Amino acid sequence: GQNIDQPTEMTATEGAIVQINCTYQTSGFNGLFWYQQHAGEAPTFLSYNVLDGLEEKGRFSSFLSRSKGYSYLLLKELQMKDSASYLCAASPLMRFGAGTRLTVKP
Amino acid sequence: NAGVTQTPKFQVLKTGQSMTLQCAQDMNHEYMSWYRQDPGMGLRLIHYSVGAGITDQGEVPNGYNVSRSTTEDFPLRLLSAAPSQTSVYFCASSQANLGNNEQFFGPGTRLTVL
Numbered sequence: 001g002q003n004i005d006q007p008t009e010m011t012a013t014e015g016a017i018v019q020i021n022c023t024y025q026t027s028g029f030n031g032l033f034w035y036q037q038h039a040g041e042a043p044t045f046l047s048y049n050v051l052d053g054l055e056e057k058g059r060f061s062s063f064l065s066r067s068k069g070y071s072y073l074l075l076k077e078l079q080m081k082d083s084a085s086y087l088c089a090a091s092p093l094m095r096f097g098a099g100t101r102l103t104v105k106p
Numbered sequence: 107n108a109g110v111t112q113t114p115k116f117q118v119l120k121t122g123q124s125m126t127l128q129c130a131q132d133m134n135h136e137y138m139s140w141y142r143q144d145p146g147m148g149l150r151l152i153h154y155s156v157g158a159g160i161t162d163q164g165e166v167p168n169g170y171n172v173s174r175s176t177t178e179d180f181p182l183r184l185l186s187a188a189p190s191q192t193s194v195y196f197c198a199s200s201q202a203n204l205g206n207n208e209q210f211f212g213p214g215t216r217l218t219v220l
Contacts, residue, residue, distance in 0.1 A: 004148075008146075030206060031206065033208070041213070041214075042196060042211035042212060042213055042214055043149070043196070043211050044211070045208035045209065045210075048206070048208060050206070087148060087149065089149070091206060092206070093151070093165075094139070094151050094154075094164075094209075095151075095165070096141075096148040096149040096150070097148055098146055098147055098148040099148050
């Protein structure tokens with residue numbers, strides 16, 4: 001079967017670091033996407049991991065462990081504009097998790 | 107480039123009515139797909155296309171039809187709308203190989219079926 005799990009909600013403070021986890025069980029796994037979606041808007045691409053390890057892109061980093069079926073998105077130096085939902089998705093079938101709604105407080 | 111465009115932005119239908127959600131992209135992307143997004147359930151793939159003339163079913167295809175006569179357009183048809191189809195619909199496109207390339211999403215169509 002196909003299953004993607006991530007926490008429903010998280011809260012963090014401006015300037016802090018937050019880690020959003022995603023676990024997956026899918027057949028024919030290629031890689032793991034992370035998308036950001038602000039309320040009422042379309043998702044936008046953040047990262048794609050194929051190989052194990054950490055990939056850093058500015059304030060955002062994404063990690064993948066294929067053997068553990070586990071990924072996380074790390075957001076550093078949180079800003080108010082980072083308040084959004086974060087969606088993980090497993091390729092190639094593009095099965096999405098339900099999303100994690102992150103609220104950044106002053 | 108306009109990217110991925112969708113029309114209409116909002117639509118209200120009565121049960122049993124039919125309609126077509128329009129999607130177009132101007133990036134010459136081969137792959138296009140339709141998702142629906144419901145509260146607490148994330149994005150679910152309805153149908154996708156790997157190129158003009160080729161379509162395939164996703165996770166939740168029942169009640170929806172698609173066609174891909176051109177690279178640019180990928181309309182989604184609801185044959186007989188049901189309240190269970192109340193949702194936000196997103197169209198997306200990607201350059202090649204759906205599984206390995208970022209998708210660009212349209213702004214969405216918010217559909218209510220009464």
